[in-house]
Amino acid sequence: MKGFPQAAREALADSQQRRNVGHATRTIRAKRAAVVGEVPDWEALRAAGEAIKRSAMARLDELLVQLEASVQAAGGTVHWARDGAEANRIVASIVKAHGADEVVKVKSMATDEIELNEALAAEGITAHETDLAELIVQLGDDEQSHILVPAIHRNRAEIRELFRRTLQDTEDLTDEPAELAEAARRHLRRHFLAARVGISGANFAVADTGTICVVESEGNGRMCTTLPDVLVTVMGIEKVLPTFEDLEVMLQLLPRSSTGERMNPYTSLWTGTTDGDGPREFHLVLLDGGRTDVLADPTGRAALHCIRCSACLNVCPVYERTGGHAYESVYPGPIGAILTPQLHGLREGRTLPWASSLCGACYEACPVKIDIPSILVHLRGRVVRDAAERGGLRERLSGERLTMEALARVFASRRRYEAAQKAGRAGQWPLARSGRIEHAPGPLHAWTAFRDLRPMPRQAFRDWWRTRGS
Amino acid sequence: MRIALFIACFNDTLFPETGKAVVRILERLGHEVVFPEEQTCCGQMHANSGYGREAVPLARRFVRVFGEHDVIVTPSGSCAAMVHDAYPRLAELAGDERLAADVRALAPRVHELSRLLVDVLGVEDVGAYYPHRVTYHPTCHGLRLLKVGDRPLRLLRAVRGIDLVELPEAETCCGFGGTFAVKNADTSAAMLTDKVRAVLDTRAEICTALDNSCLLHIGGGLSRMRAGTRAVHLAEILAATEDDA
Numbered sequence: 001m002k003g004f005p006q007a008a009r010e011a012l013a014d015s016q017q018r019r020n021v022g023h024a025t026r027t028i029r030a031k032r033a034a035v036v037g038e039v040p041d042w043e044a045l046r047a048a049g050e051a052i053k054r055s056a057m058a059r060l061d062e063l064l065v066q067l068e069a070s071v072q073a074a075g076g077t078v079h080w081a082r083d084g085a086e087a088n089r090i091v092a093s094i095v096k097a098h099g100a101d102e103v104v105k106v107k108s109m110a111t112d113e114i115e116l117n118e119a120l121a122a123e124g125i126t127a128h129e130t131d132l133a134e135l136i137v138q139l140g141d142d143e144q145s146h147i148l149v150p151a152i153h154r155n156r157a158e159i160r161e162l163f164r165r166t167l168q169d170t171e172d173l174t175d176e177p178a179e180l181a182e183a184a185r186r187h188l189r190r191h192f193l194a195a196r197v198g199i200s201g202a203n204f205a206v207a208d209t210g211t212i213c214v215v216e217s218e219g220n221g222r223m224c225t226t227l228p229d230v231l232v233t234v235m236g237i238e239k240v241l242p243t244f245e246d247l248e249v250m251l252q253l254l255p256r257s258s259t260g261e262r263m264n265p266y267t268s269l270w271t272g273t274t275d276g277d278g279p280r281e282f283h284l285v286l287l288d289g290g291r292t293d294v295l296a297d298p299t300g301r302a303a304l305h306c307i308r309c310s311a312c313l314n315v316c317p318v319y320e321r322t323g324g325h326a327y328e329s330v331y332p333g334p335i336g337a338i339l340t341p342q343l344h345g346l347r348e349g350r351t352l353p354w355a356s357s358l359c360g361a362c363y364e365a366c367p368v369k370i371d372i373p374s375i376l377v378h379l380r381g382r383v384v385r386d387a388a389e390r391g392g393l394r395e396r397l398s399g400e401r402l403t404m405e406a407l408a409r410v411f412a413s414r415r416r417y418e419a420a421q422k423a424g425r426a427g428q429w430p431l432a433r434s435g436r437i438e439h440a441p442g443p444l445h446a447w448t449a450f451r452d453l454r455p456m457p458r459q460a461f462r463d464w465w466r467t468r469g470s
Numbered sequence: 471m472r473i474a475l476f477i478a479c480f481n482d483t484l485f486p487e488t489g490k491a492v493v494r495i496l497e498r499l500g501h502e503v504v505f506p507e508e509q510t511c512c513g514q515m516h517a518n519s520g521y522g523r524e525a526v527p528l529a530r531r532f533v534r535v536f537g538e539h540d541v542i543v544t545p546s547g548s549c550a551a552m553v554h555d556a557y558p559r560l561a562e563l564a565g566d567e568r569l570a571a572d573v574r575a576l577a578p579r580v581h582e583l584s585r586l587l588v589d590v591l592g593v594e595d596v597g598a599y600y601p602h603r604v605t606y607h608p609t610c611h612g613l614r615l616l617k618v619g620d621r622p623l624r625l626l627r628a629v630r631g632i633d634l635v636e637l638p639e640a641e642t643c644c645g646f647g648g649t650f651a652v653k654n655a656d657t658s659a660a661m662l663t664d665k666v667r668a669v670l671d672t673r674a675e676i677c678t679a680l681d682n683s684c685l686l687h688i689g690g691g692l693s694r695m696r697a698g699t700r701a702v703h704l705a706e707i708l709a710a711t712e713d714d715a
Contacts, residue, residue, distance in 0.1 A: 004654065005653065005654050005655075005656065005657075008654060008656060008657045009656040012656055012657065012660050317642050317643045317645070317661050318654075318657055318661070321657060321660045321661060321664075322657055322660075353520075354649075354650065354653050354654060355654060355657075356647070356650065357610070357643050357645055357646065357647025357648075357650045357658070357661070358518060358610070358647055358648070358650070359610035359614070359643035359647070360610055360611070360613075360614035360615065361610075361614070361641075361643070363614070364614060374559065377517065377518055377520075377522070377556075380518070380519060380520030381520045381521070381522045381523075381563070382520075383520060384519075384520030384521060385520075385523075404516060404519065404521045404524060405524065407511075407515070407516070408516060408521070408524040408525075408527070408528070410510075411479070411510040411511040411513070411528050411531075412510075412527055412528070412531065413510075414507065414508050414509075414510060417479070417510040417511075421482075421483055424483070436693055438694075443652055444652070446651075446652040446653075446655040447651060447652055447655070447690070449655060449659075450655060450658070450659040450662065450690075450691065450694070451659075451662070451687060451690030451691045451693070451694050452690045452693040452694045453686075453690060454484055454686060454689070454690070456483055456484055457484070457486055459486060460482050460483055460486055461477050461481060461482045461483075461485075461486035461488075461489035461490065462477075462482055462505070462507060463486075464486055464489075464490060465489075465505050465507075
């Protein structure tokens with residue numbers, strides 16, 4: 001792991017990616033703004049979405065047991081997975097029990113998170129991604145850079161080259177979207193018809209009915225959930241909703257926030273198995289993977305309310321410029337910056353809480369009102385305190401910590417504060433001779449690498465105030 | 471009206487002209503300004519950088535220094551937002567119910583300058599004259615935490631002689647973000663480049679805002695480029711009169 005500052009520095013230099021991500025996020029932002037603007041009760045819907053998620057998380061234990069009973073009553077099998085490794089073992093054993101060496105997959109963040117494809121490959125099983133953008137990432141041996149549009153960092157010309165290199169009968173392919181989609185369709189059809197096992201994630205799971213819901217644009221997901229004999233769904237435990245009625249709110253919030261559409265083209269709902277229709281066997285794998293640890297943090301737990309719409313990515317001025325790879329996680333952008341470190345008990349993504357200017361655009365756009373800036377600040381505090389507790393002497397003597405502690409002492413006393421102002425004025429003269437500081441030492445060098453610094457004027461405001469003799 | 475000035479340490483130390491401008495505007499409007507000299511820093515840098523515990527004594531100090539005042543003004547959107555938005559959470563972090571209660575009582579009396587003028591004092595025309603081409607950047611904490619809306623623009627439109635031009639993609643962050651500007655300097659600079667491009671596209675001489683922190687960043691970028699466009703705090707525009715011209 002490079003950490004965000006370094007990974008971002010490299011990403012910022014990729015002019016092709018800057019253009020691709022900038023163009024794509026601007027387009028989605030405008031679409032979202034238009035369809036959100038036409039809903040008169042949008043703020044009430046957001047509040048309802050937040051309330052549903054908050055109440056679901058407050059009784060998650062009870063809802064999961066209810067979901068298990070509902071799914072079993074409808075003919076499905078439920079598996080509990082403590083972590084990604086356990087979930088991967090469960091899925092692999094189901095696939096092998098049916099003698100399959102290929103599976104087709106619906107786009108799913110949970111299976112990306114646990115690296116299911118890699119785990120299946122180690123067992124001799126090939127997983128075919130069927131979401132167009134996931135397919136582009138898989139064919140290019142690339143990495144996802146966006147929650148909704150994993151290949152957002154690629155443009156049409158690049159995708160055309162990739163398809164010509166990796167798919168059959170593509171010599172005459174142009175970069176027209178319809179032609180690119182057709183090439184993918186021809187490639188995927190063979191897999192849809194051959195696969196005996198389909199694997200999906202879940203946007204929502206309804207506790208009182210045992211219904212799983214997947215929302216998509218292409219219809220490829222529905223092929224995976226209906227054609228194969230066996231369907232395995234891997235879902236993070238935070239995806240559960242109490243009742244079917246709760247979908248009414250969520251299915252209004254999600255597509256408008258996500259793709260900027262009033263309604264997405266395909267909404268698939270299934271409840272266990274049905275004779276003569278769809279898969280004959282259904283397995284639901286409930287994944288913890290650090291989520292109960294997130295739930296234990298009263299401030300940080302709102303990150304579990306996320307419905308993976310990616311509106312926060314599209315409005316984020318940091319994400320728009322760095323793209324998703326700089327976050328070094330399957331969850332990029334503002335939501336990734338609060339989710340990744342928490343899911344890994346602060347062992348990974350420790351620089352991510354600082355990957356934000358705290359501008360608040362994410363909070364404004366979030367359909368379930370996750371106060372991402374406040375959680376970022378909270379996590380900064382957790383990382384700083386964790387480092388102080390575990391880091392020993394070297395951490396306690398780090399430049400940043402010593403500076404912050406010294407400044408806290410300066411600000412705690414008027415006398416020290418005024419003395420520091422005087423000392424600063426006296427100390428800056430070698431730097432400020434030209435009337436602007438162009439090269440500052442220490443941590444301020446990072447400032448003057450890009451911007452001039454204004455020198456301290458001869459008189460602070462308080463000195464002037466005293467001269468007024470008021 | 472007797473109004474206490476919360477200058478913000480940043481303005482006190484680096485931008486005294488902004489503080490003088492606030493005094494000039496309010497006195498011109500017939501109000502009395504007082505400056506509690508015990509004030510230092512509200513603790514925003516500490517709180518936002520992961521040193522919330524170190525910021526708690528500064529919040530307690532702020533409440534002690536300003537507690538007796540009925541109307542408090544600050545020429546900083548982010549420092550006003552610190553009191554309104556972050557102090558309650560600091561009190562919670564410290565488990566200090568007394569501080570929480572003090573903040574609840576005090577925060578409604580702490581006003582960012584444009585809100586004080588428009589909402590509390592009920593004025594939009596403060597009698598200013600400023601014959602320059604100006605564009606306004608809405609800083610994020612003023613925009614999204616304090617929800618100042620178009621109040622600063624209403625104040626600017628009432629300035630005589632001003633040529634006020636709209637900033638494209640105005641609501642996009644300039645990339646300052648406090649310690650973000652040094653901890654993620656490359657990303658901050660990429661955001662600054664786009665903001666500066668938008669400012670220069672307006673052909674304005676002056677970029678103004680509610681916060682000198684963001685203006686230090688934007689102005690520092692403009693200065694490095696020798697762009698010929700300056701950053702000036704809103705208060706300094708509103709304070710200017712024909713006597714200055």
